[in-house]
Amino acid sequence: MNIVGDETFRTVPVPHSRCPMRWERWEVVRVSSVVASGRTARELLEWGWRTADAPMRDAVFRLLPVTCRTVVGYHFGWWDRHGQPVNGKCGEALRPTLVLLSAAAVGGRCADVARVAAAVELVHNFSLVHDDVMSGDVTRCHRPTVRDAFGMDQAILAGGAMFALAMRMVAENGGALTARAGEWLSRCVVRQCEGQFGDLALERRGDVALSECLAVAAGRTSALLECSCALGALLAGAEEERMDSLRAFGREFSIAYQLVDDMLGIWGDPAVTGKPAGADLVRRKKSMPVVAALTSGTAAGRELAAIYRTDGPLDACQVAHASELVETSGGRSWAQRETTARLTAAATHLDMAGCEPKAHAELLALVGRITTGEHRGDLP
């Protein structure tokens, strides 16, 4: 099965009402959102959430003192800040769903990897809670962030506790492969921290190469997504080659995922993303389309660089102009081409993994939905 030229994944230039990309190639992927005999991406993410939620709650419930438990449960949308149950949810559960589907793809039982699926979601949320401390953001999932609701100290401690809990869940999973799973997950978090350091460094520097941006994305975004795929396969007892293929699938997919995120940060519809128009430009973020523009050698790129060198916040007019400059300089078309190339590579690696057909189709469905940017509208 290949993402290009296949009946299921043919290009369908249907305009998409909620996705502001105006890019018909998205539709190549979007079609795969529903695959014959498989679940839709939305159903998959719901299932991933439910499956990981149970062992995650089980682990968090045992945290003491109650404040520790409350802060973590609040972040996940289970409880309000006083520990009273609420009907909330935070996040899309992409990573646990990848763990589960990767295990299924190599013939494993999802129940056997549910705890590890929960662990990767904990690791992801450890970094989100710390990210919110660093950025000073006050809202996540339409609620006050942990830092805003409980204070910085609690947020820093809760993040650390979530990471430690994740490592404990992997270690307690038992079996011959446990040590290797722990090695992969801890290595992944080292890479994630390195990526975040790289990100800080790039934001402070004037001249940034596109290769550096990609290296940062490989740490920040890819490390955990590819680790999720690899862990599912590992714990289901897959052969090395299949694990490598699933890891490579996750890596390529995750770069595409980051590129879509970067494009939404510039051209995303505020009604869908929940962020202001051109949010990344307002903050002068050096996202990949921006750096592609800055390093394009074009007049538009130089004009964008001049805007990025100014001080103070950009007004709506400047933001609109900057987004046009990214487009004129070829930053947008580069990001689109790169996304397609990464998705094609991801599909190829998935082919090489020789997956169970249903899981194969469902992994592609997941990729398809995520890369449309639609999922950003799902958050509560």
Add this chain to the structure above:
Amino acid sequence: MNIVGDETFRTVPVPHSRCPMRWERWEVVRVSSVVASGRTARELLEWGWRTADAPMRDAVFRLLPVTCRTVVGYHFGWWDRHGQPVNGKCGEALRPTLVLLSAAAVGGRCADVARVAAAVELVHNFSLVHDDVMSGDVTRCHRPTVRDAFGMDQAILAGGAMFALAMRMVAENGGALTARAGEWLSRCVVRQCEGQFGDLALERRGDVALSECLAVAAGRTSALLECSCALGALLAGAEEERMDSLRAFGREFSIAYQLVDDMLGIWGDPAVTGKPAGADLVRRKKSMPVVAALTSGTAAGRELAAIYRTDGPLDACQVAHASELVETSGGRSWAQRETTARLTAAATHLDMAGCEPKAHAELLALVGRITTGEHRGDLP
């Protein structure tokens, strides 16, 4: 060998020039600082530092980008903030020394546990770096803290990276016991975070029981110290009973260690501790001797409680009075009795572990030195 009634550990009521405890029972332990045929505690800590330092540097050197590496190396006193080597050192290397000696105590080779010794030191320093963010402290080891030198973002990320690196080093250690070591270390960090949450909760509450203080100390201080002892024994292939005994030794010792720290926070000599006189009282910290005083049911305890309920910083006169109240109410003598009881229990557990004689003597020497409070004067 028993800490009470033994020739090496007899009570010697020699006044101690640098230790302001005015408590002759300290001398029971102080005598054990030098044991026949063994190394002194100072030599042991130096050796522990050197042994753990090599694998730690090796791991940190491979961090990328350079800023990530620099921040971590700066914290350890290897480099200045620009990454230039300096002749510094931060910390006493107690935890790695415990790993090494516990391995030796059950007949293991120190070289085999050097990486795990480095890992526990990384975990300890992960929490120190985050502690400095939370407390806003600007000085550690007579230099600006990571937060002060590099900013909060770098400090939060560096702490996370250090923890992840520690877990990776344990996982990469290899061998059949790796998974269990990872489980113990991650469980220990969960407990440590729980203890820190507990500490925050106690500081905000008016009525605090002594048992709650001890539970918090069991997380904050004991978790990693007892884990260090247990890990050394585990990786040297000790039987369950010996591991349990060494863990229990570490647990009892660590409570004594925290009690000494708490006493130094009230009666410590600023010239030795590097902190202002009565530092913990200035901050109205609910350390164990203070809570023993507050819950003593004495008039002095009630007067201390009234002082703790006031707002604003305490002046030198109030601090001196508060420290007298802790003493009058029996808080100090309780702490001294509890310390002796814990040290005696620690020595008993060590007896039960059936250690190699040299390592046994050296573990006691280490305990002896640390509990005198002398080590606080060693920091650069």
